[in-house]
Amino acid sequence: MSEKHSTLKLIQNGLSKHPESVLKAINLSVWINDSLILNDINLYVKRNRINCIIGPSGAGKSTLIRSFNRINDETDGLRAKGSIRFNGSDIYDKDVDTSWLRSRIGMVFQKPAVFPVSIKANVLMGIRHHRKLTRLEELQVSEKNLKAVSLWAEVSHRLDDKASSLSAGQQQRLCIARTLAVEPRVILLDEPTSALDPVSSKSIEDLLIRMKQNYTILFVTHNIPQARRIADELIFMCDGKIIEAGPKKQLFNHPRKEATKKYLGEDICDC
Template identity: 55%
Template sequence: METNTARKINAGIEEEAEVSIKISNLNVFFGVNHILKDLSLDFQKNKVNCIIGPSGSGKSTLLRSINRINDGTEKLKVTGAVHFNEKDILNGVTNLTQLRKDIGMVFQSPCVFPKSILENVIFGIQQHKKLTVSEKQDITEETLKAVSLWPEVMDRLKDSGQSLSIGQQQRLCIARTLATAPKVLLMDEPTSSLDPVTTRVIENLMERLKKRYTIVLVTHNIAQAKRISDQVFFMCNGQLIESGTNDMFFNTPKKEQTKSYLKDETCVCR
C-alpha cells in the first residue's frame, strides 16, 4: 500500500491530509454489466468527501462496495482493492459485522424500527456487546446530543421512533450509527427526502461530525456539495471523471464533462 497521506494543494499551500479509505482499481460487475470502471481515489480523514454525478453513474454501488453491502448479490463480481485500517477490506476482511461497525452507513430514507426511540439508538451497538441499563441511557443521551435531537426527545425516549418527523427520524438513524463508534460514515443522499430547513440541520451536523469521523456523502444536489464538501468526486457512467478540493472543483474544473455537469447537470460521458 502507498503512503498513508495525500497531498492537498489548496490556494498554493500544500498540506498533508490523512487518507482514511484508499480505493485502487475498483471494478464492479453485475453479470455482463460493468458498473464501476477501474476507480482509484482516496477519501480523506476528517473531511466531507462528496460524490456527485448523474443517476445510474454508480455512486451508491461505490458506497455499498465500501462496507460490502452488495455481498451475496447474484452475479456480482468485484476486483481491485479498498484499503482501510491497513487492510484490504475486499480481500482481507472476513468479519463483516465488525467492518460495518467501523464503517457505518446512513441511507436515503430513514430506516426506523417499530421500537422506542431509545431501543432504536442502541439497536446496532447491542449486537456487539451487552449493555447495562445506565449504559443504554448514557449512549442514547450522548448520541442524541451529537445529532442535536436530544432536546426534542429527551422526555419521550420510550415513545415509538416512528412517531418522529422524517427529519427527526433521519437524525435518529445517524445517532444509531454513531452509537457503534464508527470511524467512517457513508451517507447516501441522506437529505433527499427532507425540506430545506431540515436539510440545513443535517448539513450542520455533518460539519460538526467530520471533526471526529470521515464522511463520504453521495448527493444529487450540486448546491449542497458546494456548501459542505471538502473534496469532490464527480462520477459518470461508472468512471471517476474529475476530483479535487471544493475550491478547485467548483471554481476551476478542468474537464469538459465536469463543466457541462456543473452548468446544467447534463453529462456527455455516455
C-alpha cells in the same frame, strides 16, 4: 495493471498519494450480471473531511459507496476486482468480519430506516449487537448520541415512544445517532437528505459539518448547491468512472474536464 500505469491513473484522476486518506479504492471494478458498473475506480477518501460524490443517475455512486463497507456483498450477481483498503488493510481479505467492518464504517441510507421499536431502542440497535450494556450505559449511550445529532432536546421526554412517531427529519437524525453509537471511524451517507424538507436537510448539513472533526464522511448527493455548501473534497462520477476528483474549490472554479464544468454548471453532461 502495472504499478506505473496505476499511479498514472491516480494522477489522471486528480488524486495523489494522501497520507491522510483513511479509505482507498484501488483499481476497483464492479460487475453486476456481467454489466460493468464501476470501471477501474481509484479514490482516496480523506480523513476528517466531507468527501462528496456527485454525478448523474446511474453513474454508479451508490454501487461505489456500498462497496466501502461490503453491503454490496448482498447484491445478487455482483462481482468485484481490485481492492479497497481501510487504514491499510484490504477489506476483501478472507479473514475480515463484515459485522466488524460495518461497525467501523457505518452507513446511512436515503430513506430514514427506523426499526418499529422505541426511540431509545433504535439508538441502541447497532451497539447491542457488539456488546451488552447495563441500563445506565443504555441511557448514557442514548443521551450522548441523541445530543450529538441535536435530537436530545426534542425527544428526551419520550425515549420510549415509537421511532415512527418522529418526523422524517428527526428519523434521519435518529438513524445517524444509531450509526454513531457504534463508534465508527467512517460514515457513508447515500443521499441522506433527498427525502427531507429544506429545514431538516439544513440541520443534517450542519450536523455533518460538525461531525467531520471526529469522523471521515463519504457523502453522495444529487444536489449541486448542497455539494457546494458542505463538501471539502468533490468526486465527480459518470458512467461508472471517476471523471475528476479534488478539492471542491478546484472542481467548481477550475475544472479540468469539460464534463465536470457542464455538470457543476447544472448543464447536461455528455460523458
